[in-house]
Amino acid sequence: MTARTLYDKLWQSHLVREEADGTALIYIDRHLLHEVTSPQAFEGLSLAGRKAWRVESIVATADHNVPTHERSRGIADPISRLQVETLDANVVKFGLPVYFNMTDRRQGIVHVIGPEQGATLPGMTVVCGDSHTSTHGAFAALALGIGTSEVEHVLATQCLVAKKAKSLRVVADGVLAPGVTAKDLVLAIIGKIGTAGGTGHAIEFAGPAVRALTMEGRMTVCNMAIEAGARSGMVGVDDKTLQYLRGKPFAPQGKEFDRAAEYWRTLVSDDGATFDREVRLDAFGIAPQVTWGTSPEMVTGVDGRVPDPAAEPDASRREFMERALDYMALKAGTPIIDIAIDKVFIGSCTNSRIEDLRAVARVVRGHKVASNVKLAMVVPGSGLVKRAAEAEGLDTIFKDAGFEWREPGCSMCLGMNDDRLSPGERCASTSNRNFEGRQGAGGRTHLVSPAMAAAAALAGRFVDIRGRA
Amino acid sequence: MDKFVTHTGLAIPLDRANVDTDAIIPKQFLKSILRTGFGQNLFDAWRYLDPGEPGQDPAARKPNPDFVLNHPRYAGASILVTRKNFGCGSSREHAPWALQQYGFKAIVAPSYADIFFNNCFKNGLLPIVLAEESVDHLIGEIQAAPGYRLSVDLQAQIVTTPSGASHRFDVEPSRKECLLNGWDEIGLTLRHQEAIKAYEAERRAREPWVFSSPGSAT
Ligand code: SF4
Numbered sequence: 001m002t003a004r005t006l007y008d009k010l011w012q013s014h015l016v017r018e019e020a021d022g023t024a025l026i027y028i029d030r031h032l033l034h035e036v037t038s039p040q041a042f043e044g045l046s047l048a049g050r051k052a053w054r055v056e057s058i059v060a061t062a063d064h065n066v067p068t069h070e071r072s073r074g075i076a077d078p079i080s081r082l083q084v085e086t087l088d089a090n091v092v093k094f095g096l097p098v099y100f101n102m103t104d105r106r107q108g109i110v111h112v113i114g115p116e117q118g119a120t121l122p123g124m125t126v127v128c129g130d131s132h133t134s135t136h137g138a139f140a141a142l143a144l145g146i147g148t149s150e151v152e153h154v155l156a157t158q159c160l161v162a163k164k165a166k167s168l169r170v171v172a173d174g175v176l177a178p179g180v181t182a183k184d185l186v187l188a189i190i191g192k193i194g195t196a197g198g199t200g201h202a203i204e205f206a207g208p209a210v211r212a213l214t215m216e217g218r219m220t221v222c223n224m225a226i227e228a229g230a231r232s233g234m235v236g237v238d239d240k241t242l243q244y245l246r247g248k249p250f251a252p253q254g255k256e257f258d259r260a261a262e263y264w265r266t267l268v269s270d271d272g273a274t275f276d277r278e279v280r281l282d283a284f285g286i287a288p289q290v291t292w293g294t295s296p297e298m299v300t301g302v303d304g305r306v307p308d309p310a311a312e313p314d315a316s317r318r319e320f321m322e323r324a325l326d327y328m329a330l331k332a333g334t335p336i337i338d339i340a341i342d343k344v345f346i347g348s349c350t351n352s353r354i355e356d357l358r359a360v361a362r363v364v365r366g367h368k369v370a371s372n373v374k375l376a377m378v379v380p381g382s383g384l385v386k387r388a389a390e391a392e393g394l395d396t397i398f399k400d401a402g403f404e405w406r407e408p409g410c411s412m413c414l415g416m417n418d419d420r421l422s423p424g425e426r427c428a429s430t431s432n433r434n435f436e437g438r439q440g441a442g443g444r445t446h447l448v449s450p451a452m453a454a455a456a457a458l459a460g461r462f463v464d465i466r467g468r469a
Numbered sequence: 470m471d472k473f474v475t476h477t478g479l480a481i482p483l484d485r486a487n488v489d490t491d492a493i494i495p496k497q498f499l500k501s502i503l504r505t506g507f508g509q510n511l512f513d514a515w516r517y518l519d520p521g522e523p524g525q526d527p528a529a530r531k532p533n534p535d536f537v538l539n540h541p542r543y544a545g546a547s548i549l550v551t552r553k554n555f556g557c558g559s560s561r562e563h564a565p566w567a568l569q570q571y572g573f574k575a576i577v578a579p580s581y582a583d584i585f586f587n588n589c590f591k592n593g594l595l596p597i598v599l600a601e602e603s604v605d606h607l608i609g610e611i612q613a614a615p616g617y618r619l620s621v622d623l624q625a626q627i628v629t630t631p632s633g634a635s636h637r638f639d640v641e642p643s644r645k646e647c648l649l650n651g652w653d654e655i656g657l658t659l660r661h662q663e664a665i666k667a668y669e670a671e672r673r674a675r676e677p678w679v680f681s682s683p684g685s686a687t
Contacts, residue, residue: 016661016664016665016668017661017664019643021641021642021643023641023643023644025658025661025664025665027665027668027669027672029679036499036500036561037560037561037562039502039503040502040503040504040562043502043504044504048653048655050655053665054669056680064499065500077500079500079501079523079524080500082500082502083500083501083502086502121678121679123676123679124679129560129562130559130560131558131559131560131584145560145584146560146584146587147560147561147562147565147584147587147588147591148562148563148588149562149588149591149592149654150587150588150591152655153654153655153658156655156658156659157655157658157659157662157665158665158669159658159665161654161658163641165583195487195554195557196487196553196554196557196580196582199554199580199582199583200583229554229557229582229583230583231583231584251678252678252681256677256678260676260678263676295487295489316486316552316553317486319485320485320486320487323485414491414496415496416496416497416499416500433489433491433558433559435489435491435492435558436491436492436514437491437492437495437514438491438496441495441514441520441521
């Protein structure tokens with residue numbers, strides 16, 4: 001048999017039918033739902049008098065609109081509240097068996113709780129009406145962000161209409177330097193290939209530096225595949241994948257786990273499999289990354305400077321850079337370490353898992369948040385992450401240092417709840433998007449790793465974590 | 470879904486690359502549980518000087534006179550001509566809804582982000598890909614000539630300019646069919662329900678754990 005990529009295997013094993021032009025129906029194993037992109041899908045289903053095809057495939061939670069403090073008081077904003085209540089009602093109406101509502105201790109960001117519960121398994125197709133569904137590819141799953149019409153389509157048919165993407169292998173050779181993390185790796189990849197670099201492709205992340213990452217690190221990398229333009233990112237199965245999943249509530253148990261694991265081990269790209277494109281980079285050369293603009297590709301090492309648009313030969317890119325610097329209120333040539341910040345946000349589906357919080361705790365233990373920092377907050381990715389952190393005493397370390405310790409949710413990643421930047425505020429953020437207004441109208445976002453955000457909170461400006469960790 | 474066969478309308482240039490869906494429709498408007506009402510908040514942060522919140526009366530807001538959508542010569546535009554990687558970022562389908570509800574029928578750009586591109590087709594909004602040079606040329610012509618209208622013929626896969634110059638574009642046959650006929654994609658898929666059930670049965674035998682009811686609470 002010809003050598004196949006992981007993506008080939010996942011694609012072929014889910015093909016229900018294929019048209020002559022390549023348009024295919026692929027079967028969906030796991031459907032994750034949240035309150036923002038589902039109401040119109042449920043409404044569409046009702047209006048057409050259709051039922052959900054397989055409700056057992058669905059795991060639902062409320063994450064985007066939920067308050068991160070004083071949750072017992074409910075949601076103050078009536079529009080946000082209605083959206084969450086609409087999901088509550090749809091769960092009942094359509095008989096969805098698994099829903100982690102706002103007060104469930106397993107509630108959290110949809111992309112954190114899927115893997116945490118073992119609801120994301122190797123060899124699955126996973127969809128969610130959310131672009132960061134790519135996260136789940138860390139488990140050798142084909143995970144795709146979809147729109148609301150597609151949410152309705154999957155609800156009604158358990159299938160997605162899709163065409164096979166091209167394949168791109170990103171190989172990270174060598175090892176990451178101490179203090180340099182999965183977040184820095186993926187930001188460096190995006191800096192290299194650009195935010196449209198993966199458009200039309202399924203990315204497989206490979207190479208020794210990716211193998212060396214923990215499952216949580218791999219999730220961080222796959223999470224941001226969408227920021228490189230790819231709808232899906234993935235990593236082949238290895239011992240770490242299996243170890244992570246063993247004993248998770250939704251994963252098979254006992255003998256069935258072993259049987260599944262035998263199959264899962266085949267979910268790697270075969271030797272000699274060919275990819276449509278390949279990109280290589282040397283992990284060792286990567287410095288901790290900081291974005292300086294309004295697109296994740298506008299990124300540089302913390303030891304670098306804000307680039308000069310005048311040096312950019314391409315006119316449309318030059319103009320994009322100028323507009324970004326204007327929005328960010330930054331001057332070309334400014335050393336990154338001279339940029340002072342107003343707020344720090346540690347959280348989001350990119351970096352809110354227990355290892356991220358431990359990394360933050362290691363940096364801030366025994367120190368204080370700088371006086372120019374108005375707000376530094378840690379928002380765990382799920383209720384279970386929160387409990388684990390509290391069991392290790394991390395919450396005390398954060399609070400002693402002057403951080404706020406919040407309830408789980410998307411929070412200031414996009415500011416649909418009360419957590420947001422005010423106009424002009426500059427934030428060191430562990431999230432994934434630095435678009436204009438993403439964290440609040442007029443807010444200025446710099447994307448960094450958790451350790452870098454923690455160090456920035458203490459210094460009040462960016463610092464090179466390699467000298468401190 | 471709305472059909473798309475042909476359309477002729479006023480073209481408007483949005484001369485920026487990498488326009489993300491957060492810019493097309495900011496998150497505060499995603500709290501709606503409805504499928505309509507997004508047109509008035511299309512490009513909200515660029516289009517208005519005052520901060521946008523759900524439920525505002527658009528007549529009481531302060532439009533940004535510098536933003537192209539507010540230039541009187543482009544009032545009633547229905548074809549958006551813009552730069553590469555349009556619609557990147559969030560998967561929100563509210564972005565094509567907002568564009569469509571504002572009055573756009575087609576978009577012309579050198580490239581789009583994948584999810585956004587997909588979402589457009591589901592809503593009868595046609596995203597046309599033309600070469601970068603052609604888009605550059607079109608934007609120049611639109612800016613130079615008030616009242617510049619483009620004609621789109623999906624059957625022939627051609628965009629025609631006022632001078633009669635035509636640009637051919639590609640579109641996947643199955644997507645074209647769906648748009649031309651305004652087909653309901655779910656209905657089409659459900660015609661294959663036997664195939665889906667057969668697949669499901671075969672898969673259940675092979676990977677039963679995929680179908681086991683998510684287990685007990687921890
Ligand atoms: S944390 Fe941010 S990126 Fe992740 S799902 Fe929530 S809003 Fe989206």
